[in-house]
Amino acid sequence: MPITNRGREILDRLPPTQPRTSSSIGCEIERHEELCVGCGTCAKKCPSGASQRGDTFDVQQLLGTPADSRRGALGAALRRIARRDPVGLVEVPPRVTIYRTILYDAERCLGCGACARNCPAGAIEALAPHVEVTS
Amino acid sequence: MTTARPTATRGGAPAVATTGTVALGADETRAGHATAERSIVAFCCRECAYAAADAAANARTPLPPSVRLVLLPCTGRVSPLHLVTALAEGADGVMVAGCLLGQCHYREGNFTAVDRVAFVQRLLETVGVEPERCQMFTMSAGEPPKFVAAVREMDRAIGALPPLKRGAV
Numbered sequence: 001m002p003i004t005n006r007g008r009e010i011l012d013r014l015p016p017t018q019p020r021t022s023s024s025i026g027c028e029i030e031r032h033e034e035l036c037v038g039c040g041t042c043a044k045k046c047p048s049g050a051s052q053r054g055d056t057f058d059v060q061q062l063l064g065t066p067a068d069s070r071r072g073a074l075g076a077a078l079r080r081i082a083r084r085d086p087v088g089l090v091e092v093p094p095r096v097t098i099y100r101t102i103l104y105d106a107e108r109c110l111g112c113g114a115c116a117r118n119c120p121a122g123a124i125e126a127l128a129p130h131v132e133v134t135s
Numbered sequence: 136m137t138t139a140r141p142t143a144t145r146g147g148a149p150a151v152a153t154t155g156t157v158a159l160g161a162d163e164t165r166a167g168h169a170t171a172e173r174s175i176v177a178f179c180c181r182e183c184a185y186a187a188a189d190a191a192a193n194a195r196t197p198l199p200p201s202v203r204l205v206l207l208p209c210t211g212r213v214s215p216l217h218l219v220t221a222l223a224e225g226a227d228g229v230m231v232a233g234c235l236l237g238q239c240h241y242r243e244g245n246f247t248a249v250d251r252v253a254f255v256q257r258l259l260e261t262v263g264v265e266p267e268r269c270q271m272f273t274m275s276a277g278e279p280p281k282f283v284a285a286v287r288e289m290d291r292a293i294g295a296l297p298p299l300k301r302g303a304v
Contacts, residue, residue, distance in 0.1 A: 059258060059261050059262070070216055073216060073220070074215060074216045074219055074220075076223075077216070077219045077220045077222070077223035077224075078219055078223070078258060078262055079302065080223040080301045080302050080303075081219075081222050081223050081259075081262070081264055081299060081300075081301055081302075082262035082263065082264070082302070083262060083263035083264060083300070084262060084263040085262075086261040086262050087261065088261070090254070090257045090258060090261055091257065092254060093250035093251075093253050093254055094250065095246060095247045095249075095250035095251070096215070096247075096250050096251055096254045098214065098215070099215065099254075
């Protein structure tokens with residue numbers, strides 16, 4: 001994912017010796033959807049609204065999650081009683097906070113890494129920007 | 136509450152016989168599968184539904200033998216994983232019994248439960264399972280008849296459905 005303009009601007013202001021850890025603006029955000037529990041913490045912490053809580057949930061994706069997670073356990077249980085393959089999306093009621101689909105808009109992302117720091121499932125990774133900063 | 140029983144309740148052994156498979160209505164016996172074979176898991180809130188169940192048991196009101204009660208501190212604790220796992224592990228139906236809406240002792244736990252039950256119903260629907268297998272009921276602690284009626288209604292609804300088939304793990 002390319003660095004945003006704002007991230008580049010801020011990086012340009014920093015001296016090149018400044019260590020660029022995952023907390024600096026301009027990180028590359030990598031989302032691991034198979035680990036996401038859909039709690040919406042990233043959406044709450046996001047300063048720019050790049051992460052948002054969606055209203056739908058893809059059941060097909062639930063069935064493909066790793067079995068050692070709680071969401072994978074739900075998928076396994078659902079697969080046992082399933083009579084047919086799920087089609088389409090399921091609407092999520094407002095108070096169901098888990099298993100919700102998170103919409104992520106890379107264009108609006110500042111790369112601040114707030115989502116990665118606060119993610120309880122470790123599903124978001126903030127990679128240090130690999131941008132050549134010339135002094 | 137239930138049909139009058141011919142056995143005398145005064146003198147002799149108290150009404151031990153009223154527990155068990157007795158006093159089920161006619162429509163409960165001509166079910167899709169027998170009452171004793173099906174099982175319903177009832178997730179009950181400690182503050183109301185479980186207290187109502189307790190009072191109903193003290194009054195020796197017979198419950199359908201299919202029901203199993205699970206005590207929760209609040210129905211807000213129940214997660215879609217609990218409900219679906221119960222179905223996958225052998226329950227033919229799950230019911231969540233909580234406080235009247237707006238009277239949750241933890242303010243809004245039962246609203247959360249209502250939404251989660253609705254979500255599980257949608258999940259079940261997408262995989263071709265009848266959504267009636269998961270239902271939500273509300274009652275106050277002082278309404279044991281309402282709890283018994285809810286369990287009977289659930290038992291009737293599940294009895295009308297074929298047994299839930301389960302695949303391999």
